[in-house]
Amino acid sequence: MAKYRPIHVRIWKDPDFQTYSPEHKLIFLYLCTNDATSESGIYPLTLRTVANETDIDLARITEVFETGAVKNVFYDPENQFVFVKNFRKYNSGGRPALIEQAISNEYTAFRTPLWDQFKAEYPEFSKTLQKVKVKVKVNVNVKVKVKRTVVKPLGNGSETVSKKESYGEFKNVHLTATEYQKLIEKFGSENVALDRIENLSRSKSQHGYKYKDDYATVLTWERKDQKKQEQERALQDPGGRVSPGYFCQTDKCNCMNTTNDPSGLCPEHRKTEE
Numbered sequence: 001m002a003k004y005r006p007i008h009v010r011i012w013k014d015p016d017f018q019t020y021s022p023e024h025k026l027i028f029l030y031l032c033t034n035d036a037t038s039e040s041g042i043y044p045l046t047l048r049t050v051a052n053e054t055d056i057d058l059a060r061i062t063e064v065f066e067t068g069a070v071k072n073v074f075y076d077p078e079n080q081f082v083f084v085k086n087f088r089k090y091n092s093g094g095r096p097a098l099i100e101q102a103i104s105n106e107y108t109a110f111r112t113p114l115w116d117q118f119k120a121e122y123p124e125f126s127k128t129l130q131k132v133k134v135k136v137k138v139n140v141n142v143k144v145k146v147k148r149t150v151v152k153p154l155g156n157g158s159e160t161v162s163k164k165e166s167y168g169e170f171k172n173v174h175l176t177a178t179e180y181q182k183l184i185e186k187f188g189s190e191n192v193a194l195d196r197i198e199n200l201s202r203s204k205s206q207h208g209y210k211y212k213d214d215y216a217t218v219l220t221w222e223r224k225d226q227k228k229q230e231q232e233r234a235l236q237d238p239g240g241r242v243s244p245g246y247f248c249q250t251d252k253c254n255c256m257n258t259t260n261d262p263s264g265l266c267p268e269h270r271k272t273e274e
Helices: 009-013 015-019 022-033 047-054 058-067 096-109 114-121 123-130 177-187 190-207 214-235 267-273
Strands: 042-044 073-076 081-084 164-167 173-176
Touching (some): 009 015, 022 058, 022 081, 042 114, 058 177, 096 123, 164 177, 173 177, 173 190, 177 190, 190 214
Antiparallel strands (some): 042 081
């Protein structure tokens, strides 16, 4: 890991870079200079890390990556690796032998289909990488299903960040970046969305709840809370008495029948009480 990442001055004259907004320029410069960068331009990176270190909202980072606002960037969502195609162009320098050895080491360590894009962009390294032996541990007693990862350049609108990240105080609420953004949109505020996520996180920690889909669970809990609040408002008038035309008050009743009877019971349950 390099302690310094010099950027070539010609970046400021790059036609693509000149069209970027200040926010997009910050993101691109971050992708070229953060402490995870490598000599090849391929390195492990999560979108949450980008958000935390640039102080840009995760929802906004997700949008930028999915829409391809920052060009010439490839992302492997399955393995969470990024490839900055022009990284070598703007981070040139160093002893060739050392650079070649570093890229060979990265090729061995970073298992991602992004290397196909790298070889196409830098054919001068192809022969070197062909000589590198990549050791893959295989357990012959285990049947493995191979899932093909399709890596496409960001900007065609077809790339989806599907890797789930951990949220909440206890890091036990698992959502994709897209699901997290949807919650913000549905609740109208990131603070409200985080509050709902915290409720689920605490409940799972305290009671050991397990759910197949945490995103759906947050929405389900919200619908139940809204329904409960509506019922509570409907059951009483400002004086605290049962108001006619509201929901049935029978204990543990979910019939949702309305009633005009002062007793607060629907016709069906009033007969039962009598």
